[in-house]
Amino acid sequence: MTNRIQRPRRSQLSVPGSSEKMLQxxxxxxxxxxxxxxEDAVAPSAKVEARDKIAWALNNLDWGKKTRCVRINDVTTEWCHDDIITVVEKAGKNLDTIMLTKPFSAADVIFLDRMLGQLEKKLKLDRRIGIEVLIEEVQALQNVEEISRSSDRLECLIFGMGDYSGSQGIDTAAIGDGGSYPGDIFHYARFRITMAARAAGLDAVDGPYANFGNDAGFRSEAMRAKSLGMVGKWAIHPLQIAPALEIFSPDARAVASARKMEAAYRDAEAQGLGAVQVDGVMVDVAVLRLVRNTLDKANLYGL
Incomplete structure (x- = not known):
């Protein structure tokens, strides 16, 4: 699990597969x-056509360095099987990950893993397609540790608080909004998902905030997710991309400080010292671990 591909996930943009304009x-x-x-953004009558539009977009548009992902319908639906086959057969060479919706247990992830393995062999693909999993049912949260270890294709766990709210019976005005609850109603779910993800060597990503016109609300939820160790958040509108990139990136001052601390510690270590003071902060091997987290992010994001 720890040798998985490292991908930036600060901002995960949702695009309806039925719209060529939005795909572009x-x-x-x-x-x-x-x-x-x-899934949710595509009407039942448009799903078959949307598969072809997505395949065309993956094969013909310039995606730059973006991670290219397809969110499929869940395994209990009549669409899931053909979602996987059609998209992989028509555009598997240009697909990085598949996002699995509404799993209840590890068995659902294993189903997708096995299908991908068969298709990769059949098509003789020279690259493996990764899996991203949405935790959006109470049963999935109860089984999150098992799910996180279910496949070596797994790259991240995503908290889907919209369907999760419905699954738990949470009364909320809008997806991502805590409603009248006096604290952070999603704290436990985010915390548990992040813990399970980290223990399995995966990323944890926060889900949508529906009120895209409320920048302050989006930022507040993103900061809560970041403080727990999540690496990114969904953007359901282009207005949410920039704040997500900003919040989940270490700023220039933090990166410069981390580089200074790492260099100072290395010098101290060469002298047989276990700690060194840098700008009033004691840097030892425990602090160095935090420093490396910052530097790893900076390197991944090209900062």
Whole structure:
């Protein structure tokens, strides 16, 4: 699990697979990651056509360095099987990950893993397609540790608080909004998902904030997710891309300080010392671990 591909996931942009115009805008956006949606954003009558539109977009648009993902319908639906086969057969060579919706247990992830393995062999693909998993049912949260270890294709766990709210019976005005609850109603779910992800060597990503016109609200939720160790958040509108990139990136001052601390510690270590003071901060091996987290992010994001 720890040798998985490292991908930026600061901003995951949702794009309806039924709209050629939106697919083109997604490819041209500044988001790290774009997922072409076959699930909630696509009407049942449009799903078959949307598969072909997504395949065309993956094969023909310039996605730059973005992670190219397709969100499929869940395994209990009549669409899931053909979602996987059609998209992989027509555009598997240009697909980075598949996002699995509404799993209840590890068995659902294993189903997708096995299908991908068969298709990769059949098509003789020279690259593996990764899996991203949405935790959006109470059963999935109860089984999140098992899910996180279910496949070596797994790259990240995503908190889907919209369907999760419905699954738990949470009364909320809008997706991502805590409603009248006096604290952070999603704290436990985010914390548990992040813990499970980190223990398995995966990324944890926060889900949508529906009121895209409320920049302060989006930023507040993103900061809560970041403080727990999540690496990014969904953007359901282009207005949410820039704040997500900003919040989940270490700023220039933090990167410069981390580089200074790492260099000072290395010098101290060469002298047989276990700690060194840098700008009033004691840097030892424990602090160095935090420093490296910052530097790893800076390197991944090209900062």
């Amino acid at each position: 805008k997604g490819a041209a956006s500044a988001a790290d990651h774009v997922f072409c949606d076959l």
